[in-house]
Amino acid sequence: MALTLYAHRLSQPCRAVEILARELGIDYDFHEVDFAGGETHTEWFAQINPLETVPALKVTPATSDTFSLGESQAIMIYFCRTADNRDTAQRWYPNDADTLTSARIDQWLAWHHANVRRFDMFHHIMNLHLTLPMLKREIQSTLLKPLQDGLAPGLATLEVQLERSNTSRAAPTLLGGEHPTLADLAIACELYQIRAVGYTFGRYPHVQTWLDALAEREHFKAVCGDIDAQGREVFEQSGAYLALGAFG
Ligand SMILES: N[C@@H](CCC(=O)N[C@@H](CS)C(=O)NCC(=O)O)C(=O)O
Numbered sequence: 001m002a003l004t005l006y007a008h009r010l011s012q013p014c015r016a017v018e019i020l021a022r023e024l025g026i027d028y029d030f031h032e033v034d035f036a037g038g039e040t041h042t043e044w045f046a047q048i049n050p051l052e053t054v055p056a057l058k059v060t061p062a063t064s065d066t067f068s069l070g071e072s073q074a075i076m077i078y079f080c081r082t083a084d085n086r087d088t089a090q091r092w093y094p095n096d097a098d099t100l101t102s103a104r105i106d107q108w109l110a111w112h113h114a115n116v117r118r119f120d121m122f123h124h125i126m127n128l129h130l131t132l133p134m135l136k137r138e139i140q141s142t143l144l145k146p147l148q149d150g151l152a153p154g155l156a157t158l159e160v161q162l163e164r165s166n167t168s169r170a171a172p173t174l175l176g177g178e179h180p181t182l183a184d185l186a187i188a189c190e191l192y193q194i195r196a197v198g199y200t201f202g203r204y205p206h207v208q209t210w211l212d213a214l215a216e217r218e219h220f221k222a223v224c225g226d227i228d229a230q231g232r233e234v235f236e237q238s239g240a241y242l243a244l245g246a247f248g
Contacts (some may be wrong), residue, residue, distance in 0.1 A: 003028040006048055006056040008035050009226040012120070013072030014055040016189040020076050020092065020182070022219035024083040028057075036126075073109050076182050091179040104175055108183035112190070115157070119150035122193040128241060129234045136241045148246040155204045155247060158187070162206035171213040172206060180214060188214040192224060196231025203248030 005021065005028045007014035021028050033039045033054045040052045049056035049070040057075045058068045069075050080093035094101045124143040128136055158174075165176030173180045174187070188211055191201075195215070201208040214220055235242075 001062055002060040004031055004058040004060075005029070006031045006033045006045070006058070007054050008033055009223060010230060011035060011054055012117070012122070012189045012193055013053075013186075015192075015223050015227070016182075016185050017055045017057070017072050017075050017079075019189070019217075019219045019223045020079055020185060022222065023092065023217075024079055024089055025085050026079060026083055073182070073186065076185070080182070091177075091181070092185070093182050101175065101177075101181075105181045105183045108174055109186055111157075112183070112187050115154040116151065116187050116190045119147045119154065120190060120193075121147045121151070122197075125194070125197055125234060125242065129238055136238065140241045140243065144241075144243065148243065152247065155201060155207055158207050158210075159204040162210050166206070169206065169209050172210045174210075184210070184214060188220075192220075193227050193231070196224070196227045197242060198231070198235040198244045199242075199247060200244070201247045 003021075003026065005014075005018060007018060007030065009015060009018070009032075018030070033045060033056075035054050039045055040049070040054055045056075046052055048058055048068050051070040053070060055072050055075060056068055056070045057078070058066060060066045069078060077093055077095075080089040081095060083089040090097055093105055121144055124139065124147065128139045128144065131139060161174060162172045165174065166172035171178075174183050175181060180188075191207070191211055192215060195201075195211060201211065215224070
């Protein structure tokens with residue numbers, strides 16, 4: 001079976017999918033798609049993913065027809081259901097082996113989309129970074145501040161969940177198990193991109209420790225090199241406008 005991942009490493013859902021593929025030892029070809037330049041809306045890409053977003057996965061099985069999939073969570077669950085390395089895959093998403101745990105993961109994945117992802121600031125931070133100095137203040141107050149206010153309750157929810165589910169703060173996980181799951185990965189990738197521009201989460205110490213521990217994983221680090229570099233550039237050039245103390 002051959003797999004092609006259409007993605008970009010400055011995109012949160014793309015990084016989550018790619019990190020998981022590496023964690024599971026899945027072989028894939030990487031095809032970079034310039035989503036910021038509109039490439040997801042081209043004819044060739046719409047054939048791969050009619051939803052016109054990255055990530056997308058093209059699967060060419062040895063004995064049946066090629067098909068493709070969009071939506072990061074669907075791709076990640078597909079990886080966990082089909083990876084050869086069954087033991088590792090079950091740790092990320094247990095599926096039939098443990099329906100209660102998979103239901104809990106589904107719950108946090110659904111929550112993620114309506115909360116942490118909904119208040120993603122990175123897109124606007126990039127606009128802020130690229131815009132004229134005289135417009136920065138306006139973007140900061142009209143776009144960034146409401147997103148910061150929107151994200152804070154989600155961080156508080158995560159803080160309570162992490163504190164409740166973990167007896168030790170060494171390497172906490174959302175469900176309290178020893179191994180992170182798809183829920184940890186999806187949410188951490190989202191928050192990591194604002195950490196990359198310099199935000200810290202001092203008001204949410206369990207969130208901070210949890211994110212730091214995930215960010216130390218080998219494949220997380222490898223896939224996040226581009227976002228680290230981009231974040232450093234933004235931080236060095238426009239830190240004052242970002243209100244980096246928003247989360248303590
Ligand atoms: N729910 C989707 C979100 C995908 C998404 O928003 N991708 C962005 C990049 S982060 C994209 O492709 N944007 C292109 C566009 O909307 O024009 C998923 O999890 O895969």
